[in-house]
Amino acid sequence: MSDLHETARRGSPARACDRRAVVAGMAALLASAWPGGRASAIPMAPLRVGEATVETASDGTLSSSLAFMLPEAPRAEVDDVFRAEGQPAEASPIPTNASLVRVGGEVILIDAGSGNSFQPTAGKLGESLEGRGVPRETITRVVFTHAHPDHLWGAVDDFDDSERFPNARYVVPAAEWDFWTRDDVETLVPDWLKGLAAGSRRTLRRLEAKMERRTPGETIAPGLTYVATPGHTPGHASVLVEAGREQVLIGGDALSHAVVSFRRPAWAFGSDLDRDLAIRTRRALLDRLANERLTLVGFHLPGSGIGRVERSRGAYRFVPA
Secondary structure, X not given: OHXXXXXHHHOXXXXXXHHHHHHHHHHHHHOOOOOOOOXXXXXXOOEEEOOEEEEEEEEEEEOOOXXXXXXXXXXXXXXXXXXXXXXXXXXXXXXXEEEEEEEOXXXXXXXXXXXXXXXXXXXXXXXXXXXXOOOHHXXXXXXXXXXXXXXXXXXXXXXXXOEOOOOOEEEEEXXXXXXXXXXXXXXXXXXXXXXXXXXXXXXHHHOHHHEEEEOOOOEEEOOEEEEEOOOOXXXXXXXXXXXXXXXXXXXXXXXXXXXHHHHOOOOOOOOOOOHHHHHHHHHHHHHHXXXXXXXXXXXXXXXXXEEEEEEXXXXXXEEEO
8 A cells, every 4th residue: 555655645735635535445445346357468359339339448457355345245155156167266456447439530438447546556548548549638528437436536637637638528427426526425435435435526526617417318429328227336327339229338337246246146245335226236237238138348347348148057147258
């Protein structure tokens, strides 16, 4: 954690209190990231959805704690599930896959990564985009699935408070905005999230002049709509990219672990603010993905995060593309 404390020390005096609160909650949120999978070394070719293309760009990796991720699951059962999948039941680096959608002359980024004050192995999205020949200045719109730090904070430079995507407009689920910008948001979240909530409120308010708020079902860009997938956060929304019968669902953190989310969707996740609602969301989403054979893009899923959902042994499994 020493590098995080150094980031806080170097920050501007006006933001020192926020930084101290953020650092106080940092370890707990890092524990909410999911083990299972590594960032893909070789990017996949873009998916085509009508005239649109969809691809992912890595923001790096995060550390995690299995104990925080599954606070209510008996350890013996956790071990059995991982063993059946041929994986060790232990923490490992987890990928963070932002999505890039090009359509109608727009270059749209879905989630902005964690920025330069979250964890040393993350905050690499700018480099990934440059490697794809996509300078940050060419992004026309940034769409957020939710306001957790690893999806939101990368929109604003933590050192000089400048926008990392200066020519973009922003879109956020209206319910996410309403929750995270409340003056009393710290009183509505568990202790581990209090400091981080303050950081998300600050980031959203910094972008307010260019921020659009949309509800599920509303068009957020050409061919893109929000789909309600709440529970992980109050207004968490996935992004459906569609052209006629061609569809790709960018799922954010609705399904965030390549083993547990699919094999045991009824298990409670430690970072879900409404665990019961998140369970209902996972079950409904898995059923839809399997029935409709939609392509799924998951922010924390292995490799590029792209794959499909299949029914398997009374549950589901994620099949990477």
